[in-house]
Every structure is written in C-alpha cells, then in structure tokens.
Amino acid sequence: MNILAESRTLLEDAGYTTSEHSALVPSFYFEDTSVMGVLYELASLEKLFDHWKELQDSFLATHAQQFTTAPSKAWNIYSVYITSQVADIPARSELMAIEEDFQSTRKLARAAIITRRDLDSALLPLLPIRHVPSLTAEDADEELRRRLREIEENAQLFAAETQPSEIVQRLLGDA
Amino acid sequence: MKIKSLRFSGFRGARETVSLDFPPGFMVITGRNGSGKTTVCDAIEFSLTGCLRGPPDKKEKGENFADYVWWRGDPKADEEFVALTLVDDNGTQHVIHRTPTSESGTEVLTLLYDGDVALDNPVQQIARTLLLRDEEITRLSVHLKETERFDLVRAGLGTADFTLAEEKSREVQRLLKKQNESALDEYDKARELVARQTSELSELRSLAAEAQDISEAKATIRELTSFGEGEDLILATKEVVANCRYKADAFARIFRRIQELIDRRNQIASEEYLQRVKALESQTNETRGALRNAEAKLDEVRDAFQSAQDLSPESASFAMLLKHGEGLGLQKGACPLCGKRLAQHEFESHLAELKSLLQTRDARIQDLTTKVAETETHVRSLRTQEARLIAEHDSLTHASGQIEDEFAVFQQEVLGLGTELPSLSEQTLSVLRERIEESREKASRLEKALAALEVSRLVDKINDVEGGLRIASGRVELATRRLRKLSSASNLTKEALNTIRRTRGELIERRLAELEPLMIELYQRLRPHVDWHEVRYRLRGDVRRMLSFEVGGGLNPSFMFSSGQCRAAGLAFLLALHLSRKWCKLDTLVLDDPVQHIDDYRALQLVEVLSAIRRSDRQVICTVEDRSLASLLARRLRSNEADSGSVISMVYSSEQGAHVGTQRFVQPMARRVLVGA
Numbered sequence: 045m046n047i048l049a050e051s052r053t054l055l056e057d058a059g060y061t062t063s064e065h066s067a068l069v070p071s072f073y074f075e076d077t078s079v080m081g082v083l084y085e086l087a088s089l090e091k092l093f094d095h096w097k098e099l100q101d102s103f104l105a106t107h108a109q110q111f112t113t114a115p116s117k118a119w120n121i122y123s124v125y126i127t128s129q130v131a132d133i134p135a136r137s138e139l140m141a142i143e144e145d146f147q148s149t150r151k152l153a154r155a156a157i158i159t160r161r162d163l164d165s166a167l168l169p170l171l172p173i174r175h176v177p178s179l180t181a182e183d184a185d186e187e188l189r190r191r192l193r194e195i196e197e198n199a200q201l202f203a204a205e206t207q208p209s210e211i212v213q214r215l216l217g218d219a
Numbered sequence: 220m221k222i223k224s225l226r227f228s229g230f231r232g233a234r235e236t237v238s239l240d241f242p243p244g245f246m247v248i249t250g251r252n253g254s255g256k257t258t259v260c261d262a263i264e265f266s267l268t269g270c271l272r273g274p275p276d277k278k279e280k281g282e283n284f285a286d287y288v289w290w291r292g293d294p295k296a297d298e299e300f301v302a303l304t305l306v307d308d309n310g311t312q313h314v315i316h317r318t319p320t321s322e323s324g325t326e327v328l329t330l331l332y333d334g335d336v337a338l339d340n341p342v343q344q345i346a347r348t349l350l351l352r353d354e355e356i357t358r359l360s361v362h363l364k365e366t367e368r369f370d371l372v373r374a375g376l377g378t379a380d381f382t383l384a385e386e387k388s389r390e391v392q393r394l395l396k397k398q399n400e401s402a403l404d405e406y407d408k409a410r411e412l413v414a415r416q417t418s419e420l421s422e423l424r425s426l427a428a429e430a431q432d433i434s435e436a437k438a439t440i441r442e443l444t445s446f447g448e449g450e451d452l453i454l455a456t457k458e459v460v461a462n463c464r465y466k467a468d469a470f471a472r473i474f475r476r477i478q479e480l481i482d483r484r485n486q487i488a489s490e491e492y493l494q495r496v497k498a499l500e501s502q503t504n505e506t507r508g509a510l511r512n513a514e515a516k517l518d519e520v521r522d523a524f525q526s527a528q529d530l531s532p533e534s535a536s537f538a539m540l541l542k543h544g545e546g547l548g549l550q551k552g553a554c555p556l557c558g559k560r561l562a563q564h565e566f567e568s569h570l571a572e573l574k575s576l577l578q579t580r581d582a583r584i585q586d587l588t589t590k591v592a593e594t595e596t597h598v599r600s601l602r603t604q605e606a607r608l609i610a611e612h613d614s615l616t617h618a619s620g621q622i623e624d625e626f627a628v629f630q631q632e633v634l635g636l637g638t639e640l641p642s643l644s645e646q647t648l649s650v651l652r653e654r655i656e657e658s659r660e661k662a663s664r665l666e667k668a669l670a671a672l673e674v675s676r677l678v679d680k681i682n683d684v685e686g687g688l689r690i691a692s693g694r695v696e697l698a699t700r701r702l703r704k705l706s707s708a709s710n711l712t713k714e715a716l717n718t719i720r721r722t723r724g725e726l727i728e729r730r731l732a733e734l735e736p737l738m739i740e741l742y743q744r745l746r747p748h749v750d751w752h753e754v755r756y757r758l759r760g761d762v763r764r765m766l767s768f769e770v771g772g773g774l775n776p777s778f779m780f781s782s783g784q785c786r787a788a789g790l791a792f793l794l795a796l797h798l799s800r801k802w803c804k805l806d807t808l809v810l811d812d813p814v815q816h817i818d819d820y821r822a823l824q825l826v827e828v829l830s831a832i833r834r835s836d837r838q839v840i841c842t843v844e845d846r847s848l849a850s851l852l853a854r855r856l857r858s859n860e861a862d863s864g865s866v867i868s869m870v871y872s873s874e875q876g877a878h879v880g881t882q883r884f885v886q887p888m889a890r891r892v893l894v895g896a
Contacts, residue, residue: 059834063894075894077887078830078857107893114889119854133750140749144820165752168744169827172834175736177799188381188722192715199715203381208390212398215391215708216701 047085047126048072050163055083058171069099074122079170081122081149089129089139089155096125096142100149123149126166131155220331220804221838222263223306229289229296230265231258234876236298242884244862245829245839249849250869255877256842259869260350260811261288263840266303266315267327268346272355289319292876305330305805333802341802348797349805353812356789365765372731372766372796381719388716395712399705406698412691416684423681427674436671443661443668453672456665463662466636467655473629474651480622480629480643487618496615503608510601517594524587527580534580541573730799731756731766738795744831745824747780747787754788768792783816790825798832807838814843822848830855836862858885 048070052062060074069091071084082103086092100123104111111118131139135155142153154166164174185203192199201211212218221243228236232255239246239259248256265271271288290296302316313330316323332341440446446455486492540556547555549566561569626643633640638654640647735756742754751770768788770776776788790813797808810829814822826848829839833856843849849866858864863884870880 061891061894073894075892077859077890078855080893110892114892116854116886117888117892119851120888136749146819146823150823165743168740168831169824171831173737173740173798173831175740176835177733177737184381184722184726187726188384188719191718191722195714195718196711199711199718202384202388202391202712202715202719206387208387208394211387211391212394212708215395215711216398216704 045128045159045163047128047157047163048083050160051083051085051124051126051167054163054167055170060170067099067102069095071099074170078117079120079122080117081124081170083124083126086125086127087129089127089131089135092125092127092153092155093135093138093142096123096151096153099123099125100151104148121149122152122170124152124167124170125154126152126157126163127155128157129155220305220307220806222805222807222840223304223312225259225262225266225301225303227258227262227301229299230301231255231261231288231290232871232877233258234290234292234294234296234874235878237262237878239867239879241838241840242858242863242865243838244858244885245833245841245852245856245864247849247852247856247864247866248840248842248869249844249846249866250842250880251844251871254869254871254880256844256869257352257811258877260352260809260840260842262301263303263809264346264350266301266317267331267349268342269317269322272346272352290876307804331803331805333804344800345803345805348793348800348803349807350809350811351790351793351797351813353815356786356793356813365767369727369766372727372734381723384719385716388712388719391712392709392716395705395709399702399709402698402701402705406695406702409691409694409698413688413695416688416691420681420684420688423677423684427677427681433671433675436668439664439668440672443665453669453676456669456672460662460665460669463658463665467658467662469632469636470638470651470655470658473633474648474655477626477629477640477643477647477651480626481645481648484619484622484643487615487622492615496612499608499612499615503605503612506601506605506608510598510605513594513598513601517591517598520587520590520594524584524591527584527587530580531584534577537573538577541570541577545570734795734799737798738791741791741794741828742788744828745787745791745821747776747784747791747821754791783818783821786813786816787821787824790828794828794832806836807840808832810839810841812842812844814845814848823851826851826855830857833857833862838862853883853885854888856885859887863887 052072052074055074056062058076060076060079062075063073065071065073065082067084069084069086071082073082074080082099084096084099086095103123104121111121125142139153139155142151145151150169152166152169154162157163157166164171168174189200189203192203198211198214201214206214222241224241225239226236227233232253237255237259248259250256261271265288271284289299300316300318302314305313305315307313315327315330327342327345331345437452440452440456444456444459446452544554544556549555549561549563552562553560554566554569622643626640630640633651633654636654638650640650738756739753743752746752748770751774753770754776755769757767757769768776770779770788777785780788794808808829814825817825829841829852833839839856841852843852846868853864853866856864865882865884867882868880869877871877
C-alpha cells in the first residue's frame with residue numbers, strides 16, 4: 045500500500061485540502077476549517093523515534109509566520125508519523141509517549157500501518173465519524189407475523205389486533 | 220431540530236432568570252463547582268421530560284431529589300419556570316414551557332419522536348440518549364447489568380420490542396392456565412363419575428345374574444292372583460304375599476287352638492272325668508244334707524234364743540223387785556213383795572232363790588247367743604261349699620258345650636279367611652294344615668316371582684346406569700380432548716412467546732451488528748487502553764438477552780479497567796447509541812462534565828471525537844470545569860459561519876444563585892493557513 049497516497053486520499057475524502065511537502069521524509073500537508081498539519085511516512089520505527097521531534101520543530105519553524113496569522117488555528121496543528129513497521133511492546137509504549145507529549149503539536153505516532161484499515165484507524169482523530177450506522181428499514185411487525193405463522197397460522201394472532209380472550213377461543217377452536 | 224434557547228428561573232441552583240442562546244454549532248459551558256453548569260443540563264432535561272434523573276432511590280428525612288427541582292434557597296424566587304426553545308430545519312421555533320404545576324407549549328413527543336418506531340417511554344429515551352451525564356456515563360454503560368444494558372441498547376436503537384405481543388401472550392397463557400384448571404376439574408369429576416357408575420353397574424349385573432326369568436315370574440303371579448296387565452304387579456303381589464303370610468299365621472294359630480279344643484273334648488269323655496263328676500254330685504248331696512241339718516239346728520237355736528229373750532223383761536222386773544225387796548227387808552214380818560208373812564230366814568231364802576233364778580236365766584241367754592253365731596257360721600260354710608261343688612259340677616258338665624261354642628267362633632273366623640271347618644275333628648285339623656301349607660307355598664312362590672320382577676326393575680336400573688356411564692365417559696372424552704387442546708394451545712403460546720422474544724433479540728442483534736463498527740470506531744478513537752484497541756459486544760441468552768463487552772479476547776472491561784478507562788469505554792458506547800438513534804429528531808448532544816477522572820490524553824481524544832461528531836452538523840453542548848479544556852473544545856468543535864459556537868462561564872452568587880457570567884462567541888478560523896494560502 046502506498047501509505048502517503050492512501051493517506052492523502054483518505055484525508056481529502058474527509059474534506060481536507062492537501063499539498064505536497066518537499067522534505068527528506070515522504071510527507072504532505074493537510075488542512076481544513078479548524079485543523080491543519082503534516083503527515084510523515086517513516087521507513088522504520090527507528091527513524092520515527094529518531095526524527096519525529098526534529099521533523100516537528102522543522103515544520104513549525106518553516107511555517108511560523110503563517111501560524112502567527114491564525115493564532116487560534118495554530119493550536120490545532122497535527123504532526124502525524126506513520127510507519128509500516130510493526131511495533132513490539134516497548135515500541136508501542138514509546139509511540140504512546142510521543143502522542144502523550146502535548147508540546148507544540150498534537151502528535152499521532154502509529155506503527156504497523158499495512159492496510160487501508162490500519163491507516164483508517166491511525167488517522168481517526170482527523171476524520172469524521174466513519175461508521176455512521178445506516179440502520180436498515182425494517183418491518184418488525186411483518187417479520188414477527190411471518191415467524192409466528194411458521195409455528196402455526198393462529199400464532200400470528202399474537203401480533204395482530206386480536207384480543208387475548210379471542211385468541212384463546214381461536215386456539216381452542218371455540219370461536 | 221436543535222436547541223435555540225433556554226430560560227429558567229427558580230429552578231435548581233438558579234434563583235433569578237437565566238437566559239441562554241445556543242448557537243447551532245456548539246456551546247461549551249464552563250465554571251467552578253456549583254456554578255450552575257449542571258443546572259443548565261437539568262433544565263434541558265426537565266423541559267423535555269418534566270422530571271429529573273436524580274440519585275436513584277435516595278431518600279432522606281422524607282425528602283428525595285424531586286423535592287429539590289425548584290429553588291429552595293432564601294430569598295424565594297420571583298418566578299419558577301423552565302422554557303426551552305427548539306428550532307427545526309425550516310427555522311420554525313417550538314417552545315416547551317414548564318412550571319411546578321403546569322406544562323404548556325409544544326408536545327415533546329410530537330416534536331421530537333418519530334412515531335413509526337415503537338419505543339417504551341420515548342420521552343425518557345430521548346432524554347437518556349440526548350444527555351450524557353458525568354455520573355451516569357459508566358453506570359449506564361460498562362457497569363450496567365447485562366440485561367439492562369441490552370434493554371438500553373434496544374430502546375436506544377428504537378427496535379420494536381413487541382411489548383404488546385408479549386403482554387398478549389402472557390395474558391393468553393394466564394387465561395389458558397385458568398381454563399386448564401377448570402378442564403382438569405371437569406376431567407376429575409367425570410372420571411370419578413365413571414368409576415362410581417362402573418362399580419354400580421357391576422354390582423347390578425351381579426344381582427341380575429342371580430334372578431329367574433321375568434316371564435315365568437309374571438305367569439306365576441297371574442296363576443296365583445287375579446292381576447292383569449296394567450297393574451302395578453309388584454305392589455299388588457306384595458299385598459297378596461302379605462295376605463298369604465297373614466292367613467298362614469292365622470290358620471296356624473287356629474290350628475293350635477282347635478287342637479286344644481279336641482284335646483279338651485277327649486278329656487271330657489274320659490272315665491276319670493266322669494268319676495269326678497259323680498264324686499262332685501255325691502259331695503254336693505252330702506253337703507246339702509249337712510246344710511239342711513245345720514239350718515234346722517239354727518232355727519232351733521234361734522227359737523230358744525228368742526224364748527230366752529222373751530223372758531228377759533220379766534227377769535229385769537224381778538231383779539228390780541229383788542233389789543227393792545232386799546232394800547226394804549221384811550215389813551212387820553211380812554214380805555214387802557208378796558205380803559206373805561215370813562220369817563227372816565225364809566225371806567232371805569226366798570230372795571236367794573230368786574237371785575239364783577235370775578242368774579240362771581242370764582247364763583242361758585249368753586249360751587244361746589254363742590250357739591246362734593256358731594250355727595250361722597256353719598250354715599254359711601256349707602252353703603259356700605255347696606255352691607263351689609255345684610259350680611265345679613256345672614263346669615264339668617257344661618265343658619262340652621263351651622268347646623262347641625269356641626269351635627263355632629273359630630269356624631266364623633276361618634270362614635272369614637275363605638275356608639269352612641266341617642266339625643271339631645281331626646278332619647278339621649287336616650283342612651287347616653292344608654290351608655297353612657297352601658298359604659305358605661303361595662306366599663313363597665309369589666315372593667320368588669316378586670324377586671324376579673324386582674330384577675326387571677334392576678334391568679331398567681342397569682339401563683339407566685349404562686346410559687349415565689355412557690354420558691360420563693363422553694364427558695371424560697370431552698374433558699380429555701379439551702385438555703389436549705389446552706395443552707396444544709399452551710405449547711403454541713409458549714412457543715409464540717419465545718418466538719416473540721427471539722425475534723426481538725434477533726432484530727436487536729441485527730441492529731447491534733449494524734452499530735458495532737461505530738462502537739469499535741469510537742472505542743478506537745477514545746483509546747481507553749494502550750494494547751486493546753478494539754471492544755466487542757457479546758450477546759448471550761436466547762429469551763432473556765444479555766449484552767456484555769469484551770476486550771483483548773474475552774476479557775471483561777468492567778473488571779479490568781480503571782474508572783477513567785471505564786468512563787472512556789462507556790462514552791464510546793453511549794455516543795454510539797446517541798449517533799444511531801434515527802427515531803429522534805433532535806440533533807443535539809449534551810454532555811455534562813464528561814471528562815472527570817479522564818487523563819489529558821483521553822480528554823483530548825474525546826474532544827477529537829466531539830469534533831468528528833460536529834462534522835455531521837450536530838449541535839454539541841458540553842459542560843467542563845477546566846477552562847483550558849473549555850478553550851480546547853472551543854477551538855476543536857469547528858465553529859463556522861453556518862454552525863457557530865460559543866463559550867459561556869457560569870458563576871454563582873448568593874443573591875442570584877447560578878447565572879451566566881460571560882459569553883463569548885467563537886469566531887470561525889482562517890480557512891487557508893497552511894495549504895493554498
């Protein structure tokens with residue numbers, strides 16, 4: 045999977061505008077009405093751990109002037125670091141530590157991004173609700189009547205307007 | 220539909236009127252503890268439902284939470300009301316106005332509830348899924364009982380619950396049970412009747428088997444009586460039998476008496492008897508002779524006595540004279556009585572002689588008196604003896620006649636019984652013996668015939684009992700059939716009830732399957748746990764449904780997670796419910812201090828989730844205590860020209876109670892800063 049390309053598509057589909065970012069590490073910018081940031085694809089966890097802060101600081105320094113024009117939005121800057129390498133337990137903790145560092149930007153540091161689904165999960169904080177339930181229309185009463193009919197024709201009376209006393213008469217053949 | 224504005228006065232912590240205008244995007248409400256943030260949420264809930272969810276079942280000094288809905292401080296509030304204004308997509312405003320005693324304005328259900336979806340208490344469901352309260356986030360999610368969680372999800376999703384069908388099934392079950400009890404009772408009674416009549420029939424048949432032929436019995440009766448058809452043969456024959464028995468007894472008694480008469484007559488004809496008669500005649504004659512002598516003697520004695528009695532007055536005169544003469548004594552030598560001249564000694568001799576004469580006379584009278592009495596006694600004795608002898612003689616001599624007389628009486632009696640007695644003889648006894656035998660035999664034969672006729676009645680009785688048995692057996696069959704039908708109906712109802720529950724469960728399962736990706740997504744977004752990135756739900760139970768959560772391959776988060784992690788997981792669950800309720804027309808989410816016990820990292824995740832929710836044009840109202848978090852929310856909840864947001868701070872003063880301190884509208888951010896600027 046081309047992580048960068050897929051990520052751009054994903055964010056653009058979510059309403060972000062993206063743009064190329066010339067850097068040593070494959071990356072791109074993204075922005076919408078309230079959030080902006082940069083996404084880096086790192087070749088390995090090692091590179092991620094070694095360079096994330098450097099990349100963040102460089103990004104902020106590069107665009108410091110722009111950020112001063114929008115001080116409120118500047119609070120909403122994201123730095124996203126993604127690698128396809130799978131993280132072991134210590135590495136996962138280290139990634140979490142990066143995310144829990146609130147200095148400068150909101151950081152997303154994710155490993156084992158191999159599939160589109162992994163990417164989707166990694167970028168969730170930036171995306172709208174992905175799985176808004178589109179509850180299918182159902183005719184519950186008809187479904188129930190059908191199930192009851194399978195027991196016996198008279199059983200569907202339980203799902204009809206028939207009164208209990210009348211149902212009893214019908215079931216007993218008194219009606 | 221969104222919340223447009225809220226006004227309330229004298230409500231909860233607000234004494235004076237609080238007025239809030241909600242932007243269509245979001246409102247962040249901040250403030251210290253007790254500043255009135257929750258009062259705003261309470262006012263929204265109260266407007267919609269007319270009540271508040273307080274601490275469950277908590278009661279102190281006879282008061283509970285409901286007693287504190289309205290301002291209780293001092294001074295009293297000038298007004299007490301809550302007014303919520305909603306605005307629909309067309310811009311039309313709807314006001315819900317409540318006071319402690321009234322409700323007016325728009326009907327909440329009509330306004331907010333899509334009635335096509337069946338829900339239990341939809342207004343409560345609206346409030347419960349609209350407003351997520353701090354204290355309820357874990358209680359209504361992770362820590363909820365499995366069955367209650369299932370019900371909450373079912374209600375939240377608006378899936379048909381078939382309450383009516385289930386209640387109907389239960390009522391039918393109750394009615395069937397009642398009928399079954401009645402049918403069982405009828406069945407038992409019918410069985411008991413069958414058993415009783417079978418026993419009776421068996422007994423009657425045994426009796427009938429012992430009886431003779433009925434036609435023969437009737438022939439016997441006709442032979443022995445004059446009864447024809449149409450009569451009550453049994454009754455009439457019983458009378459005849461009684462008559463025969465009476466005759467047999469009477470003949471037997473007369474037989475014995477006649478036997479006695481014959482014996483007596485034989486006795487009269489005996490030598491001994493005749494000698495006795497003669498002896499009596501002789502004794503009678505002797506007695507008569509003795510009696511005549513005694514009577515002659517008595518006459519004699521009586522005559523002598525009479526004679527002696529006749530001399531009695533003379534003797535008395537002599538006695539007086541004697542006494543007088545003795546008194547006078549000789550008078551000049553002459554007897555004073557006779558004048559005769561006497562010597563003294565002669566005179567005295569004369570007196571002595573007179574005295575002796577008088578004494579002799581008295582002794583004789585005395586003697587005669589005794590003799591008369593003795594003779595009279597003797598005469599009476601002889602007369603009695605004579606009478607007795609005559610009577611005895613007469614008795615002996617008249618006995619034969621008496622026997623004839625008595626025989627005549629028996630003849631009359633026997634004639635009354637329809638028989639003639641020829642004479643007092645052995646022949647008569649023979650006749651009587653025949654009659655006795657005849658009567659007894661007739662009675663016996665009639666009795667047998669009667670018994671046979673009684674059997675004919677037995678046959679009728681058997682027929683009756685057989686008919687009754689057939690009816691009773693029919694009743695048993697009917698009752699059995701009824702019980703079979705009831706059993707079948709009961710099974711069907713039970714199966715229907717299970718089907719209703721299963722169908723409901725399956726529908727909710729389908730709904731849950733549709734909801735699961737959203738739940739997982741929200742869980743992933745909130746990241747309660749560093750390793751377990753996914754939560755799964757698990758449904759258990761066929762009829763009684765239970766919904767549980769699982770993380771990390773079957774672990775229960777309610778026992779694994781810290782309170783902060785539980786809260787994050789619970790928020791994922793409740794937000795998923797909120798977002799999936801298509802039946803509610805109100806596009807507003809209210810969160811009352813959702814970040815307590817949540818660390819900064821997860822608070823940030825929540826803010827991002829709310830930001831994502833805001834992307835779908837949903838109105839978000841959120842109270843938080845922390846000002847920086849409030850600022851973060853204001854920046855991330857995406858205020859724009861169409862859906863702006865604001866931040867207000869609530870403050871509390873003793874005079875006003877809770878009131879709005881400041882309100883700041885959040886300006887939309889610059890569109891292009893980094894890309895394409």
